[in-house]
Amino acid sequence: MIIKTRFAPSPTGNLHIGNIRTALYSWLFAKNNLGSFILRIEDTDITRYKKNSIENIINGLKWLNIDWDEGPYFQSKRLDRYNYIINNMIKQKLAYKCYCSKEELEKNKIEQILIGKKVKYNGKCRNLNNFIHKDNKSFVVRFRNPDNGIVKFNDKIRGTIIFHNNELDDLIIKRTDGIPTYNFCVVVDDWDMGITHIIRGEEHINNTPRQINIIKAIGAPIPIYAHVSMIVNKSGEKISKRFNNMDILQYKKSGYLPEALLNYIVRLGWSYGNQEIFSLDDMKKLFNLKNISKSPSILNINKLIWLNKYYLSKLSKTYMINYLTDFFEKNHININNGPKVNDLYNIFHDRCNTLKEITNLCSIFYRTPDYSKVNSIDKYLNLDTKIILNKLLKKFTLINVWSLLIISSSIKEISIKLNLNFSNIAMPLRLAITGMVNSPPINYIIYLMGQKKVLKYINNAINFISLNNIKL
Structure with a gap:
């Protein structure tokens, strides 16, 4: 059997980590078995359709390097196919038209709740089509679910699952607006596209018995199912499209690498011994369904940060410089107005957790420090530290060869002359130069910043203290 899997998102919200895990597992299973992976967009729910969702879905998958062998297919282009099958089902009495109004259905629902019965359609129109037609009246089409018997299937993650048909409803397969519903469309799509898993x-899980009954009714082969457990936050709340979600492309904007995100996501429910680091090739080679856990997976942003820092330090210098250059451009940082990206990479790549952190730190080379935005500014820029900054300004002005060695020696000389620890010198200097209280070693920053900017910023800090008459 040739393995064929699919990822079938609906363009009704953000593509979040849960969606991507489904796509990744389906993709890896196909790749591991030399099969095919299909992308299908389930876009028949017009009322919930969100602008740009399809573009975001495709861009998100491409960013993560999850490619597809067929598609993207669109359900909205297959309405004739769905209606053809539905019409045949009506003729064969596998489905029927239901003319019940919303008021009737709501009344029936309340009556069932009051007597403690499971809420389901009461079957009023089940046999109506045998002797009467109300085609001018609004109607839905319902699937004639079997009255008795069971639906039994072997879930590859959860084992044998059984549902009793008398607990299932005559579900709607076509709405009053003429658009077929999800549970019907997905069955026809999987059949036509040869989906095996x-x-x-x-x-x-609750959709599966309904879909299997439709599959049996139309004579299609039953696929093999694997239902992965939910992803929750630390409070146990489910991550979903409508709750606790973050658009997958937001991770890109936040500076996470696709390699790190995929490595993180694959481990949300799947394991291979004690191994933590997985390249894409590792995943394709090792992934299987038997190692997927039944337990919920908990999002842990610290684990993702750890993985991202790992990949920032391990990826090739050429790769990272290209990535950084692109990131700077998208964040409107003119890399020609400061140090070379190569020099920035050498200092920052193993000191930060994300590309965004790197660019935020690197931005100090391309903007003038704004001291008014710093919390507790008077702790570092005051009349006492003004003395230190004046000494440093004079010392740096006299430097003829701007080098790391001379800069470091100059700071040490001032420290000795004023009988102060290096940190007492470095903190006001760092704030004067960068506008930040944290940064990589200040001597590196000063060297890359260049003598002209350093002198300008120290002078700005001195003037800031004078204008505000800041006392310790």
């Missing part, structure tokens, strides 16, 4: 979230 369906890997999806556990929230779809």
Whole structure:
């Protein structure tokens, strides 16, 4: 059997970590088995359709290097196919038209709740089509679910799962607006596209028996199912499209690397011994369904940060310089107005957790420090530290060869002359030069900043103290 999996998101919200895990697992399973992976967009829910969602889905997958062998297919382009099958089902009495109004359905629902019955359609229109037609009246089409028996399937993660047909509803497969519903469309799509394995979230378990009954009714082969457990935050709240979610492309904007994010996501429910680091090739080679856990996975941003820092330090210098250059451009940083990216990389790449942190730190070379935005500014820029800054200004002005060695020696000389620890010198100097209380070693910053800017910024800090008459 040729393995064929699919990722079928709906363009109704953000593509979040849970979606990507489903896509990644489906993709890896296909790749591990030399199969095919299909991208399908389930876009029939027009009322919840969100602008730019399809573009974000495609861009998110491309950024993460999850490619597809077929697609993207769009359900909205397949309405004729769905309607053809539905019409045949009506003729064969596998489905029927239901003319019940919303008021009738709501009344029936309340009555069932009051007597403690499970809420389901009461079957009023089940046999109506045998002797009467109300085609001028609004209707839905319902699937005629079997009255008795069971639906049994072997979930590759959870084992044998059984549902009783008398607990299932005659679900709607076509709405009053003429658009077929998810549970029907997905069955036809998987059949037509030859999907052999369906890997999806556990929230779809209750959909599975309904879909299997439709599959049996239309004579299609039943796929193999694997339902992965939910992803929750530290409080145990589910991560979903509508709750606790973050658009996957936001991780890109926040400076995370695709290699780190994929490595993090693959471990949200799947393991291979004690191994923590997985390249894409590792994942394709090692991934299987038997090592997926039934337990919920907990999001841990610290683990993602750790992985991202690992990849920042391990990826090739050429790769990282290209990535940084692109990141600077997108953040409107003119790299021609400061140190070379190569020099910045050498200092920052193993000191930061994300590309965004690197660019935030690197921005000190391309903007004038704004002391008014610093908390507790008077702790570092005051009349006492003004003396230190004046000494440093004079010393740096006299430097003829701007080098790390001479800069470091000059700071040490001032420290000895004023009988102060290096930190007492470095903190006001760092704030004067960068506008930040934290940065990599100040001597490196001063060297890369260049003598002209350093003298200008120290002078700015001295004037700031004088204008504000800041006392310790």
